[in-house]
Amino acid sequence: MRERELFQGLLKAGGFFLLVKGVYLHSLWASYNLVYQGYHSHNWLAPSVIMLMGIMLWAGSHFLTRLAYGDYDGAWQLSSVFRIGIKMLGMWLIYRQLIMLASVAEYRKMRSVTDVALPGEGTYWVLQFAIVVAALAVGVLFLCIQLQLKSNRGGV
């Protein structure tokens, strides 16, 4: 088996999982709305981001694999565990930061309705946003990095 084939399969599986999770969360919020008759506002942004991420991973697995591996087409070996893991860690970082951005957007929308700002809140959100952007950049770096590892590595 080629390492990139395994990575592509993992992306597809992860995409399907996220798609199911997004649909599930939307259904949950919809049923809350039905039961409480609009008392709870529908938190649609975060589940939609999860669904979109799922569709992107599922449909774009070929493109993402090409982005992650370039021309590398080696066979699966022990060092592939670490290499694939770093790329999956990058995908997880990107996913977490997109969810974080969606949550921040939901929060800002809610605060714009109540219109009460705490002192120093503006710079706080700027710093949080900077962390999210930096973490997104690290995620993309982890996804695209081409680690050169020995096929059978030592213990330490």
Add this chain to the structure above:
Amino acid sequence: MLKERDVFREIIRLMGVALLVYGLLTILQSGISLMYFGSSHNNSSIALILAQPFIYILVGLLFLIHPALIAAFAYSREQTAEWSSGNILIIGVKLAGVWLILAHLGTFLQHLRYYLEQIPMLGRYQVLTNSIWTAIAIYILIIIVGMVMLRYQPKGNRE
């Protein structure tokens, strides 16, 4: 010859990177939150909030730099058999043990913080107990179960 222990060691090394990244990200976010809105917490609560990501960073560094130590602890008996798909279940049991230990260390710190700040929600085992000592006993018991799972090595796995 590829052995189960080698695969486990690589996964532990990878978990080290993941824990390190997660710990750094969390400590950065918690640090900024405390900087702006930390006045409502006392010193011991602040220490406990920062302790959780700090522990993740330390464990991540340990896993990343010395995965062979963890593998030696997990595989007390020597292995001669080659890696096969049948070993996935055993590795899964060991990783579930690592997860139990790490998750309960984190939840214990959170539980302790709620207790010190006298927040009525006492943590994951509040349905079983309102006493912090009973909760500590539950956490220790689950961490021991995690250790046993980490060292799980069925007899047939030796050869």
